[in-house]
Amino acid sequence: MPTDDSPQSTVKHWQDCTDVYDFLNQIRLRPGMWLPGSSLRHLEAVLTGYRVALGVHAIDEPFDFWPEERFTQWLHERRGTSSSLGWAAEIERTTPPDSTPIAEFFRLIDAYRAESA
Structure with missing residues (x-):
């Protein structure tokens, strides 16, 4: 699901990723390899593991x-929602019928990064 404006469109080994966004770009390139059933909940679990590893290794x-954190806050502000749902559940709940939750996540990540730059 790479897009023309994707910052990274070359597959590389996960160990060569420089930060979470570089890692997410690798998932974007091959979501079926990383996320069983292209589940956004699996992506949320992968990112939880990523965050825990950052803490464990200081x-x-x-x-x-x-x-x-900022992405969840941004998402709720953008959608005009106030919810205890995490970002994955919120995206799954509000994905338009002509899209998929994974495609919607990456569209939102691109918008979030553009606005946060």
Whole structure:
């Protein structure tokens, strides 16, 4: 599901990723390899593991995907919702019928990054 404006369109080994967004671009390129059934809940679990690994290894890297962090706040503001749902559940619940939750996630990530730059 790469797009023309994707910052990274070349498959590489996960160990060569430089940050969470680089890793997400690898998932974008091959979602079926990373996410059984293209489940956004699986992506949420992968990113939870990523965040835990940052903490375990004392790596200081910005991480916007924790439940109360910037991406979830941005998503609720953008959608005009106030919910205790995490970002994955919110996206699954509100994905337009002509899209998929994974495609919607990456569309939203691109918008979030563009607005946050």
